[in-house]
Amino acid sequence: MTGSYLIGDEMTGGYGGADILHGVTIAVDKGEIAVIVGPNGAGKSTAMKAMFGMLPLRAGQVRLGGRDITALTPQERVREGMAFVPQTNNVFASMTVEENLEMGAFIRDDDFSATMEQVFELFPVLREKRRQPAGELSGGQRQQVAVGRALMTRPSVLMLDEPTAGVSPIVMDELFDRIIEIARAGIAVLMVEQNARQALNIADRGYVLVQGRNRYTGTGAELLADPEVRRSFLGG
Structure with missing residues (x-):
């Protein structure tokens, strides 16, 4: 240890x-x-x-x-x-999926488009819903947004x-597979x-x-x- x-x-x-x-x-x-x-x-x-x-x-x-x-x-x-995803209130509900992911890259000053593509490959539904406000998604999809945003920092x-x-x-099984x-x-x-x-x-x-x-x-x-x-x- x-x-x-x-x-x-x-x-x-x-x-x-x-x-x-x-x-x-x-x-x-x-x-x-x-x-x-x-x-x-x-x-x-x-x-x-x-x-x-x-x-x-x-x-x-x-x-x-x-x-x-x-x-x-x-x-x-x-x-x-280090990246931390809290249990609740973990997305910006009024912002789109894509905007949420962009917020995750706030500490970066490089081109993060490749990282966003990796997030979309990991969570394909987020690509489909990239223009949709995160607050309109199901609970499982919001969790994907929250995890995706954390991954944008390249932790x-x-x-x-x-x-x-x-x-x-x-x-739950799908989320565990992605984890x-x-x-x-x-x-x-x-x-x-x-x-x-x-x-x-x-x-x-x-x-x-x-x-x-x-x-x-x-x-x-x-x-x-x-x-x-x-x-x-x-x-x-």
Whole structure:
């Protein structure tokens, strides 16, 4: 784990006075999918927000490519190659699909048309609907816009908070297929996911958090096969 590309190491912190995270460690390497699962209130989204700089740490550190980035703002982390897709309010509803993608390239001063073409190849429906306001799309299509916009920054790390929340099982499977493709392109993918069984199925690494602490860590296959994990978190 020490050689992983992105590491949140022994993270302790919270909002205001109370700590939500208690020595949590999460790591992911380039080309991998790491999934954070656990019950509601376990600190899953908080851990990911801490790694993106949205939560001050009282202890621990975040390292990217071996460099300590704990003191960097989220904006500075974007410029270092990190991209974060929140669960809700993750598109500009009144802007077209294409305008949303263009907004994702705000940190770039080069020609980003090739990257947009790659996004359209990954999510063909976005090409069809490129002139349509994002607010008129289905939930699954809006998620594609949000992920596509994050990819416009050409990130080395893609962070997804509940990417399949509120979508149908078919759409969920399609999104997971695209996430696998993104990782295969060499991007480190870290996601929080309520659909634990399906997410662990595609995960190279899995982290089960309980009450702000690491409870189980292993490959996706190891966690799926663990009787305790199955009984406590996967419905048997």
